[in-house]
Each structure stands twice: as C-alpha cells, then as structure tokens.
Amino acid sequence: MTPFSRIAQTALVCAGILAWTYPLHAEETALGFEEAAHLAATAQDPALEHFDARAESLEERAIADSALPDPTVRTGLANFPVDTLRDVQEPMTQYQVALRQEFLPGDTLALRGRERHAEAAIERQKKELLLRRIVFDVRRAWLDLYHAEKSRRIIKANLSALQNLASAQTGAFASGASSSQNIFRADLEIALMKDRLSALAQHGKNAAAELARYIGAHANRPPVGELPLLNEPRAPAALKEALSAHPAIDVERAAEEREEVRIGLAKEAYKPSWSVDAGYGYRAGGRADFASVGLTFSVPLFAQGRQDRRLSAAMKERQAARLTRQSLLKDLERELDIALADWHELGRRLRLYEQAVTRRAHDAAQASLGSYADGRADFPEIIRDRLAVLDAELTYLDLQVDRAKTWAKLSYLAGDTHE
Structure with missing residues (x-):
C-alpha cells in the first residue's frame, strides 16, 4: 500500500472518530432526568388514584361505623x-x-371509627410507596434510554470509521496493495457493530415503552445529551436513620396502629x-x-370461649405487624449497604477510567494511526486499538449509568440523598 493510501485511510478513521463528539440531541427538545421523574410524580395515574379512592371510602365508613345504630x-x-x-x-x-x-359496649363505636381511619392511613401510605417506586422506575428507564442512545452514537461513529477503512482496503486489494484478510476482518467487525446497534435499538424501545407508561407522549422525546450531576449521598448513619421514614415502613407502622385499635375493640367486648x-x-x-x-x-x-380468644388473636396480629416492620427495616438496611458499596466502588472505577484507561486507549489508538501512516503498523493493529477505544468508551458509559442507577436506588431507599 502506498504512503498516500495509508494517510488517506488514517484521515478517514479520524473523521469517523470526531463524528461521535457532537451532542446527542438538541437540548430544547430533550427530556431531562429529573424532568421525567417530575412528570411521573405529578401525572394522574389510576394506580395512584385507586389508593385515594380507597382511603376516602374508609374515611366515610369511619363516620358511619362510629354512629349509633x-x-x-x-x-x-x-x-x-x-x-x-x-x-x-x-x-x-x-x-x-x-x-x-x-x-354498644364501652367505646366500641369510637374505636370502630379509629379502625377505619387507620385502614385509610394504610392506603395513603401505600400510595406514597407506589409513588416512590414509580419515580425510581422512571429514573431507571430514563437511564436505560440514555444508555441505549449514547451507546448507539458511539458505535455509529466507530462503524463509520471502520466502513471508511473497509472501503479503502477494498480499493487497495484491487490494486494488489492489501490482503483479503484485512477486508474480511473489517467486514466482520462491521457486522458485529451492526448487530450491537440492533440490540441497542431494541433496548431503547423497551425503555421508551416503560417511560410511556408513566409520562405518556413525553417518552417520545430523546434524552438529554449528558447525565445529571449527582451529589454525594449523606453519611451512612443519616441514610439509615432516614429508612425509618420509608413509605414501606410507614405502611407496616399504620398496620400496627390498626391492630392496636383492634386490641382495644377486643377489650371493649368484655363490657356489656x-x-x-x-x-x-x-x-x-x-x-x-x-x-x-x-x-x-x-x-x-x-x-373464655369468645372474648379471651379474640383478645389473644388481636394481640398476636399486633405482634405479627411489629415483626413484619422490623424485618422489612432490616431488608431495607441490607439494600442500603449494598447500594452504598456499589456507589463507592463504581466511583473508584470511574476515576480509574477517567485518569488512565480511556486516556491510554486513545493514546494507543492515535499512536497506531501514526505508525500505520508511516508504514510501521499493520491494519489489524489499527482495528484492535480502535476496538479497544470503543470498549473503553462503552465501559466508561456503563459505569456512569450504573452509578446513576445506584444514586436512584439510594434516593428510593432514603429519600433525599443530597448533602
């Protein structure tokens, strides 16, 4: 191959590499990370309104059940x-x-009203739990959509560079300046990249469908071109303390309060x-x-055959509700520990990629391009170094998205995780 041909191929590769440095989408039409969460949290979702209807029904029954016959x-x-x-x-x-x-005996009527109010409180806490889960799911879906879009753009740029190289190699082969092995290798990598693009397109559609469930037509908007700035979580002790206010814990706490009222009802049954x-x-x-x-x-x-048994059953139900709350709190603490460990480890790996891996992969690719232009490197070496850059960039993106998902998990567990 002539030096001119080598220089031309090198220029084509560089042009393809530069293509993926442009923004993902125009910002004025893009869907932001927190915007998607806000849209989902404020949408009129039947799944959420169901709990409001149930709570209002129970509150109406509280008035009826506390009235005299x-x-x-x-x-x-x-x-x-x-x-x-x-x-x-x-x-x-x-x-x-x-x-x-x-x-009715004693304070039975008042306690019946309190029982219905406690059941209404359970429904309202279930709504808060579902709302927090929806926000978490929407954030994860947005990150999946962003990951698919950004990965496709990175791969497309490298695909363009490989296609330019393959075209140049085809011309060189026709003139006898290159081997068929170089053409086959380039065609193989092109086919593999196209397959990865197809898989990413499918993942992007799945993520958009998940978003559409909660934010409707806004899911058709492309994600913004950059991930949001994620602040460091609070201290682990503060995060664990916040777990006690998690809606799932509040549901069980409200259930425990309902069982406390039922104990009162069982005690009132001893009165005539x-x-x-x-x-x-x-x-x-x-x-x-x-x-x-x-x-x-x-x-x-x-x-002994009626009131005693009912009181014993009510006390056991209260104990069961208390144990459920304590067990759930331990599960949440375990999830928090795992999420914090992931947060710190992913941060360490991100710094490694920022400071060493990605930069060195680019340096190696640039060096091989220079050597190839001078005739000191062969074509497969360029392919290997280019794929190494691609893998480094995609892995770096994976780490960024995984860390953002971990942040979303911390926010789901402990609410506001910011300092």
Whole structure:
C-alpha cells in the first residue's frame, strides 16, 4: 500500500472518530432526568388514584361505623278480644307503640371509627410507596434510554470509521496493495457493530415503552445529551436513620396502629352491650293509658370461649405487624449497604477510567494511526486499538449509568440523598 493510501485511510478513521463528539440531541427538545421523574410524580395515574379512592371510602365508613345504630320502632295491638272484636270489651286491650335504642359496649363505636381511619392511613401510605417506586422506575428507564442512545452514537461513529477503512482496503486489494484478510476482518467487525446497534435499538424501545407508561407522549422525546450531576449521598448513619421514614415502613407502622385499635375493640367486648326500651299503650273506652320503660343488657358469661380468644388473636396480629416492620427495616438496611458499596466502588472505577484507561486507549489508538501512516503498523493493529477505544468508551458509559442507577436506588431507599 502506498504512503498516500495509508494517510488517506488514517484521515478517514479520524473523521469517523470526531463524528461521535457532537451532542446527542438538541437540548430544547430533550427530556431531562429529573424532568421525567417530575412528570411521573405529578401525572394522574389510576394506580395512584385507586389508593385515594380507597382511603376516602374508609374515611366515610369511619363516620358511619362510629354512629349509633338506628333506633327501632315497634307497633302492635295487645290483648285484643277475638270473640266480639271490640277494643272496649277487655281492660287490657292496648294499641302499643315502642321505641328501642341499642348501645354498644364501652367505646366500641369510637374505636370502630379509629379502625377505619387507620385502614385509610394504610392506603395513603401505600400510595406514597407506589409513588416512590414509580419515580425510581422512571429514573431507571430514563437511564436505560440514555444508555441505549449514547451507546448507539458511539458505535455509529466507530462503524463509520471502520466502513471508511473497509472501503479503502477494498480499493487497495484491487490494486494488489492489501490482503483479503484485512477486508474480511473489517467486514466482520462491521457486522458485529451492526448487530450491537440492533440490540441497542431494541433496548431503547423497551425503555421508551416503560417511560410511556408513566409520562405518556413525553417518552417520545430523546434524552438529554449528558447525565445529571449527582451529589454525594449523606453519611451512612443519616441514610439509615432516614429508612425509618420509608413509605414501606410507614405502611407496616399504620398496620400496627390498626391492630392496636383492634386490641382495644377486643377489650371493649368484655363490657356489656345494652339497650333502652320505651313504650306507650293506648286503651279505648276512657281507660288510663300505659307507659313502660325497660333496660336490656348482655352478660358476658362465656368470655373464655369468645372474648379471651379474640383478645389473644388481636394481640398476636399486633405482634405479627411489629415483626413484619422490623424485618422489612432490616431488608431495607441490607439494600442500603449494598447500594452504598456499589456507589463507592463504581466511583473508584470511574476515576480509574477517567485518569488512565480511556486516556491510554486513545493514546494507543492515535499512536497506531501514526505508525500505520508511516508504514510501521499493520491494519489489524489499527482495528484492535480502535476496538479497544470503543470498549473503553462503552465501559466508561456503563459505569456512569450504573452509578446513576445506584444514586436512584439510594434516593428510593432514603429519600433525599443530597448533602
């Protein structure tokens, strides 16, 4: 191959490399990382509104369940003679009307209202948990979309450079200045890059579909060209303290409070229920009318078979809710420890790539291009060094995206993770 041909190929490679330094998309139409999360958090999602509807239903029931039962009215005709069918024949014949009001044991009504309010609180905390999960999922989906778009742009630039080299090698082969092995090697790498582009296109579509579930048509906007600036998380002790306010913990805490109310209801069942009856009897024939008042109450004589068992069951349910909350907190602490370890390790690897790996890969590629132009390096060496740069750039991108996902996980676990 002539020196001129070598220099021409080198120029083509350099032109292809420069192509991937331009921004991903125009910023005015791009979708930002936190913008996507905000859109998802403020959207009218049926999955979230479901919990509001359930909570409002339970709060309405709280009012109804804490109200007295409706009074009952009884009317009747007593001691009516059937031989003459005259209401004045017997002095005990009466036209009666009676009113009965039932009262449940102790503070049962108030506790029933509190039970429904506690159940409503569970539904509202479930909404907060789902909302936090949605924001986490949207952030991860946005990062997947960004990763796919940025990777495709990097690979396309290198693909363009390889295609230029392959074209030059084809011309050199026709003139007898190159071997068919160089052409086959370039064609192989081109085919592999095209396959990677197809896979990335599929991943990008999947990520956009995931986003569309929560932000609708905004998912069709391309991601911004750069990752957001991620601040360092707070101290591990502060993050672990924040776990106690996680919505998943609040759900179990609200469940525990509901079981506490149910214990109160079980205790109230030891007290008697009672009712008041008031009646009036009208007698015909100028006779005096009758009035009556009565008090009815239950006698909990068989507490061992009913009330004791219900109280024991309620106390065990409270203990189960407490243990569930404690177990969940330990699981969250484990996830936080893993996420913090990933954050620090990914940061170390990113610094290594920034300071050494990526820079050295570029230096090696530039050196091989210079040697190739001077006739001191062969074509496969250029391919190897170019692929090494590609791998270094893609790995560096992987690390950036993985660290951003770890930041999103820390935010999901502990809320605001900023200093």
